[in-house]
Amino acid sequence: MGLYTLLVTLLCTVVLPVLLFLAAVKLWEVLVVRGTDPGCGSPLPPGTMGLPFIGETLQLILQRRKFLRMKRQKYGFIYKTHLFGNPTVRVMGADNVRQILLGEHKLVAVQWPASVRTILGSDTLSNVHGSQHRNKKKAVMKAFSRDALEHYIPVIQEEVRSAVQDWMQRVPCVLVYPHMKRLMFRIAMRILLGFEPDQIKTDERALVEAFEEMIKNLFSLPIDVPFSGLYRGLKARNFIHAKIEENITKKIQDGDNENEPKHKDALQLLIENSRKTGEPLSMQAMKESATELLFGGHETTASTATSLVMFLGLNPEVVQRIRDELKEKDVSGMHSPGKALNMELLEQLKYTGCVIKETLRINPPVPGGFRVALKTFELNGYQIPKGWNVIYSICDTHDVADVFPNKEEFQPERFMAKGLEDSSRFNYIPFGGGSRMCVGKEFAKVLLKIFLVELVQQCNWTLLNGPPTMKTGPTVYPVDNLPTKFSPYVSN
Numbered sequence: 001m002g003l004y005t006l007l008v009t010l011l012c013t014v015v016l017p018v019l020l021f022l023a024a025v026k027l028w029e030v031l032v033v034r035g036t037d038p039g040c041g042s043p044l045p046p047g048t049m050g051l052p053f054i055g056e057t058l059q060l061i062l063q064r065r066k067f068l069r070m071k072r073q074k075y076g077f078i079y080k081t082h083l084f085g086n087p088t089v090r091v092m093g094a095d096n097v098r099q100i101l102l103g104e105h106k107l108v109a110v111q112w113p114a115s116v117r118t119i120l121g122s123d124t125l126s127n128v129h130g131s132q133h134r135n136k137k138k139a140v141m142k143a144f145s146r147d148a149l150e151h152y153i154p155v156i157q158e159e160v161r162s163a164v165q166d167w168m169q170r171v172p173c174v175l176v177y178p179h180m181k182r183l184m185f186r187i188a189m190r191i192l193l194g195f196e197p198d199q200i201k202t203d204e205r206a207l208v209e210a211f212e213e214m215i216k217n218l219f220s221l222p223i224d225v226p227f228s229g230l231y232r233g234l235k236a237r238n239f240i241h242a243k244i245e246e247n248i249t250k251k252i253q254d255g256d257n258e259n260e261p262k263h264k265d266a267l268q269l270l271i272e273n274s275r276k277t278g279e280p281l282s283m284q285a286m287k288e289s290a291t292e293l294l295f296g297g298h299e300t301t302a303s304t305a306t307s308l309v310m311f312l313g314l315n316p317e318v319v320q321r322i323r324d325e326l327k328e329k330d331v332s333g334m335h336s337p338g339k340a341l342n343m344e345l346l347e348q349l350k351y352t353g354c355v356i357k358e359t360l361r362i363n364p365p366v367p368g369g370f371r372v373a374l375k376t377f378e379l380n381g382y383q384i385p386k387g388w389n390v391i392y393s394i395c396d397t398h399d400v401a402d403v404f405p406n407k408e409e410f411q412p413e414r415f416m417a418k419g420l421e422d423s424s425r426f427n428y429i430p431f432g433g434g435s436r437m438c439v440g441k442e443f444a445k446v447l448l449k450i451f452l453v454e455l456v457q458q459c460n461w462t463l464l465n466g467p468p469t470m471k472t473g474p475t476v477y478p479v480d481n482l483p484t485k486f487s488p489y490v491s492n
């Protein structure tokens with residue numbers, strides 16, 4: 001009797017729930033792959049669909065790099081999974097990624113997860129399509145023309161210079177990543193939205209923290225209930241919108257009293273463009289565009305600048321080579337006379353440019369891009385069903401590229417080699433590609449070059465914890481925030 005009771009209890013409490021769970025997982029898998037096209041002869045990519053409804057989203061959020069590496073090792077360069085509420089195919093490797101990036105509007109269309117669309121808004125550049133996308137992009141691109149970039153140089157130099165001066169005073173150390181976010185945020189506010197330094201000061205910290213909260217919850221399950229990721233992301237977004245609205249209103253009022261400015265910021269160009277096309281921008285659309293530009297403009301550059309401090313801190317010989325290049329090109333420093341920075345001089349700093357390229361190769365701040373299949377198509381022998389999400393992976397594509405020997409090593413000079421630029425097309429995609437190529441690419445490159453010039457001319461630095469563990473969230477960042485001691489550099 002006792003054994004019988006024990007067996008029944010075991011059956012009810014362990015075996016039955018396990019069987020039910022396995023049946024639910026199997027049923028879920030069958031339900032999800034029901035949408036495949038029987039007319040297409042190719043099989044679905046390998047992979048698993050995870051748990052009912054949540055798929056493998058939690059594993060991705062909690063384990064990121066480990067999860068992605070494990071999947072790649074198990075299933076190869078194309079595999080199916082279920083993320084952020086959708087059946088998804090992850091794609092990597094130059095040849096596969098080329099087809100996705102060049103297939104925009106034909107095979108696929110950009111489609112960020114529902115949580116990103118809800119938080120950032122459907123009127124943003126990264127969420128609009130067709131002629132609306134083309135017109136909007138053309139307008140924003142004007143803010144990053146060569147002429148416009150030339151005007152930004154003194155503003156960027158002034159902000160970086162004063163930040164680096166401040167870091168050298170700080171004891172016992174500087175947590176580089178949060179400081180970098182504040183620096184890049186100030187630069188983005190001034191250049192992209194045209195705000196004056198004193199307008200930014202009051203709300204800077206609160207806004208950066210709200211951005212952090214928004215970004216942390218950008219990729220969540222699309223469930224808006226108290227304490228869910230989406231709920232917290234929207235709360236932070238509403239705070240940012242309220243602050244931006246105050247500033248836009250003030251800017252419009254001030255703008256009525258002022259003469260034509262020297263250069264137009266990205267937001268102004270968007271407003272002008274909407275007037276020209278007869279589609280006036282609502283305050284909501286302005287807030288969404290401003291939030292998107294601030295997000296794209298500060299988080300990515302802060303992540304890359306932090307990686308630069310890290311890689312250069314670990315490779316002092318690279319710092320020396322940058323200093324040699326600056327000396328050879330006679331670039332002026334804070335305490336040394338020489339040529340003032342301008343676009344022509346920045347373009348001559350080839351080695352410095354390679355240091356940025358190599359940093360973006362190893363630690364691309366945007367790990368990948370989201371698309372949706374517009375029709376069922378074949379990719380490398382696998383079926384990609386209509387309506388499924390497709391994520392092209394930037395970090396995995398860099399990881400598996402054969403054109404980069406000793407790929408674990410930080411070797412900026414690899415980009416000095418002639419021909420690498422062509423052979424690395426689609427093997428090297430930190431800014432994406434095709435019609436969705438990053439709109440802020442040239443701005444980011446100028447900003448990061450000026451950052452390096454100021455940094456190596458003014459200071460030496462030591463990473464207090466040695467090489468950090470990097471974490472991939474919406475962007476890549478050091479888990480310990482990179483505690484670093486900065487001290488003045490005196491050239492001999």
Ligand code: HEM
Pocket residue numbers: 110125126127137192292293296297298300301304360364365366368369370394429430431432433435436437438439440441443444
């Ligand atoms: C190191 C810096 C940066 C990196 C690595 C980077 C990376 C990327 C990537 C990979 C994409 C393409 C995503 C896709 O294929 O869907 C993209 C798009 C975009 N980026 Fe950047 N970005 C950087 C800086 C910036 C800056 C400074 C801005 C703002 C001014 C910006 C604004 C945007 C916008 C608005 C898009 C959407 C473009 C479109 O849909 O046509 N990014 N970025």
